[in-house]
Amino acid sequence: xxxxSPEDLAICSxxxxxxxxxxxxxxxxxxxxxxxxxxxxxxxxxxxxxxxDTRPDDLFFERAGPxxxxxxDPATVRAAIVTCGGLCPGINNxxxxxxxxxxxxxxxxxxxxxxxxxxxxxxxxxxxxxxMTHELVENIHLHGGTFLGSSRGPQxxxxxxxxxxxxxxxxxxxxxxxxxxxxxxxxxxxxxxxxLPMAVVGIPKTIDNDIPYVFRSFGxxxxxxKAREVIAGAHAEAKGAPNGIVIVKLMGRNAGFIAAGAxxxxxxxxxxxxxxxxxxxDPPNGFLAHLEKRVRDRGHAVVVVAEGAGQHLFGNLPVERxxxxxxxxxxxxxxxxxxxxxxFRDRQIEANVKYIDPSYLIRSVPxxxxxxxxxxxxxxxxVHAAMAGKTDLLxxxxxxxxxxxxxxxVTSHKKQLSPKSSLxxxxxxxxxxxxxxxxxxxxxxxxx
Ligand code: ATP
Ligand code: MG
Numbered sequence: 001x002x003x004x005s006p007e008d009l010a011i012c013s014x015x016x017x018x019x020x021x022x023x024x025x026x027x028x029x030x031x032x033x034x035x036x037x038x039x040x041x042x043x044x045x046x047x048x049x050x051x052x053d054t055r056p057d058d059l060f061f062e063r064a065g066p067x068x069x070x071x072x073d074p075a076t077v078r079a080a081i082v083t084c085g086g087l088c089p090g091i092n093n094x095x096x097x098x099x100x101x102x103x104x105x106x107x108x109x110x111x112x113x114x115x116x117x118x119x120x121x122x123x124x125x126x127x128x129x130x131x132m133t134h135e136l137v138e139n140i141h142l143h144g145g146t147f148l149g150s151s152r153g154p155q156x157x158x159x160x161x162x163x164x165x166x167x168x169x170x171x172x173x174x175x176x177x178x179x180x181x182x183x184x185x186x187x188x189x190x191x192x193x194x195x196l197p198m199a200v201v202g203i204p205k206t207i208d209n210d211i212p213y214v215f216r217s218f219g220x221x222x223x224x225x226k227a228r229e230v231i232a233g234a235h236a237e238a239k240g241a242p243n244g245i246v247i248v249k250l251m252g253r254n255a256g257f258i259a260a261g262a263x264x265x266x267x268x269x270x271x272x273x274x275x276x277x278x279x280x281x282d283p284p285n286g287f288l289a290h291l292e293k294r295v296r297d298r299g300h301a302v303v304v305v306a307e308g309a310g311q312h313l314f315g316n317l318p319v320e321r322x323x324x325x326x327x328x329x330x331x332x333x334x335x336x337x338x339x340x341x342x343x344f345r346d347r348q349i350e351a352n353v354k355y356i357d358p359s360y361l362i363r364s365v366p367x368x369x370x371x372x373x374x375x376x377x378x379x380x381x382x383v384h385a386a387m388a389g390k391t392d393l394l395x396x397x398x399x400x401x402x403x404x405x406x407x408x409x410v411t412s413h414k415k416q417l418s419p420k421s422s423l424x425x426x427x428x429x430x431x432x433x434x435x436x437x438x439x440x441x442x443x444x445x446x447x448x
Contacts, residue, residue, distance in 0.1 A: 004059065004409060009045070011062050011404045012188075014197045014389035017069035021387070022107055025066060037065025037384075043401045061213070061403035064381040064395055071197075071389020072170055074106040079386070080129070080169045083146040084117035084176035084183070085324070088207040088219035090367035090375035091175060092140040092147050097379035098173050098203075099132050105380075106387055112167070117151035117176075118183055121160035129167065141372065144364040152179075153323030157186045164191075164198065171199040171386040173379075177206045178411055179324050181394055185407040188392035199386040202394035202407055203378050207363055210255035212415045213396040213405045218375040220258065222368040223251065227262035230358045231302060235268040238300035241352035245291070245301045245340060249333030249357045252306030253326070256417045259306040264426045270294055270301045271433045273332075274424075275308035276416050279437040281339055287437045288343045295351065303340075305332050307359070333357055377402060 026035045045059035081098050083091050095113065102108040113130040114120035120128020130136070130148070140147045164172060164187075174184035181202045188200035204211040209220040227250050238244035250259045256274020263269040271287065271294075273279055280286035294301045310332045320328040337355040344351035367375055374397075381395045381402045396405035417424060428435055 004045075006058055006060075008409055009059060009061055009406065011390050011406060012192075012392045014071050014199060014391055017067065017071050017388055019070040019073045021066060021068055021070050022074055023066050023105055026068070036068040037063055039067070041065070043398050043403050045398075047399050061396060061398055061405060064385060064402040064404055066384040067388035070387045071199075072387055074108050074387065077102070077106070077108040077170050077387075078110045078112070078168050079108055079171045079173070080112040080114055080164070080167070081132075081148070081173040081175065082114035082117060082120065083148050083150050083205070084174065084180040085150060085152065085205065086177070086207070087145055087150065087363045088205050089144055089222035089363070089365055090218035090371045091205060092143055092145065093367050093372050093375035094175050094203055094205075094218070094379045095146070095148060096137040096141050097376045098383055099137050100134075101380045101383040103134070106383065112169070113148045116149040117180075118155040118160060119151040119153070120149075121163045122155045123159075123163060141375075142366060144366045150176075151323075152326075154325075155183075157183070157190050160187060161190050161194070161196075165194075165196060169198065171201065173201055173203060173382055173386065175203045175205050177204075178211065178414065179326065180205070181211075181407050182411045185392060185411060188407065192391075197389070199389060199391040200407075201382045201386045201391070202410070203382050204394055204396070204410070207258070208252050208255050209257040210253075210415045211394075212410055212413060213394075213398055213403070214415075215397045215399070216374065217397075218367060218371045218378060219363075220261070220371070221374075222365060222371045223258050223362050224261040224265055225368055226358070226362040226365055227258060228265045230356060230362070231262055231266040231268055231304065234302050234354075234356055235266075237354055238302050241300075243295050243299060243344075243349070243351045244354070245295065245303065245351055246354045246356065247303045247305060247333060247337050247340065249305050249307055249331075249355075249359065251359050251363065253308040253329060254414050254416065256306045256309065257423075259304050259309075260417055260423050260427045263304055264423070264430050267430050268302055269304045270431050271303045272427050272431055273303075273305040273309040274417055275306055275311070277309075277419050278312050279310060280439045281313065281343075282439065285434075285437055285439050288339065290434060290437065291340065292343070292347070292349065295349075303336070305336055307332065310336070
């Protein structure tokens with residue numbers, strides 16, 4: 001990843017902030033309720049100061065928070081919120097908190113929910129606007145999923161912008177992953193090209209925790225918690241049969257944070273595989289012989305595999321893509337299961353192999369306590385940013401502080417789990433698996 005320049009971290013503004021904030025904060029509040037945040041408040045890009053030559057100290061994110069003066073007159077604002085991509089615990093909490101902040105803290109009169117992602121902004125799919133009310137959102141945070149619905153697949157940016165302008169929408173909140181933020185970036189650019197004062201603010205939704213500059217995204221902790229429950233079940237199953245082997249496939253298309261987090265939380269996993277680290281199956285160094293040894297020594301084994309792991313094992317099999325153009329990974333869980341079954345069968349070693357894929361059950365549950373708090377905070381910071389006329393940005397979470405991150409920076413790359421990180425070293429320590437299960441390049445470790 002290229003180091004950004006100070007200009008890359010600059011936040012785009014719609015113009016002068018002429019309206020006083022209605023929030024009762026700072027000295028004016030009478031009773032002290034905390035301060036407004038100035039645009040001069042920054043958060044260091046680098047906190048480790050080992051080497052200033054490679055880690056310059058002039059890189060800062062703008063700090064998120066309520067501004068004393070606003071670009072928009074809250075009494076006239078029309079806002080909208082859209083949720084796109086896959087489900088993730090906490091989306092409903094975000095929708096609810098965005099609405100409540102707009103309505104009760106800023107006194108915004110009109111807030112709309114967009115049905116089924118960006119699709120709801122294309123009239124070809126019908127009217128996607130729902131006027132939001134307190135009654136509508138009252139209890140949504142108690143449920144998983146997204147009450148507005150979501151979708152994948154592209155919509156023409158100019159058409160979406162036409163819809164937003166026809167509805168006189170001043171600010172759009174886009175809850176979603178990298179694809180959603182690319183769409184938000186495109187919308188924001190198109191609005192500025194037309195000279196429209198529309199704020200587009202992104203809220204990072206990634207159950208995989210793979211959005212850069214977001215130390216922890218909402219939903220990730222819940223996913224790890226649920227995954228740990230699944231692993232506990234897998235462990236019981238594995239121990240409950242002679243030479244029991246249970247393989248659990250967890251989410252993680254490009255990053256192994258869920259697999260690593262659940263492994264260290266559970267301490268019952270014996271092998272964990274993530275997209276960041278290739279591995280082989282066959283001798284001399286591959287996984288299967290290590291698995292055999294583990295089963296011979298201990299009588300059971302639990303294996304966790306992230307969905308994006310081991311894709312190189314499929315060789316040149318053609319890849320499919322989803323409606324949004326994302327690569328649909330080959331099913332590494334089923335492949336591993338079949339290879340494990342074949343390995344033990346060929347050697348006439350008894351093995352009771354089971355396979356669990358809990359993905360849809362994990363991503364659709366309500367947010368746990370931590371994620372409910374996190375969703376609420378992302379949502380409220382997003383509203384503060386939009387009211388101050390900031391646009392083309394995502395709410396980041398950097399060194400424990402909420403910051404404004406230019407959208408372009410977020411979509412330029414994905415966050416991955418470094419095999420040198422303490423998290424991965426903890427996985428190796430907790431599983432006892434070999435650090436590398438890769439054969440020399442000359443060996444034939446191609447697809448079965
Ligand atoms: P996740 O992958 O975590 O489920 P995501 O936001 O990455 O979430 P996608 O389905 O990839 O999910 O994208 C969400 C929406 O954003 C889709 O409707 C997709 O077509 C749209 N989108 C993606 N890239 C762009 C782009 N460059 N311009 C306009 N729209 C885009
Ligand atoms: Mg994505």
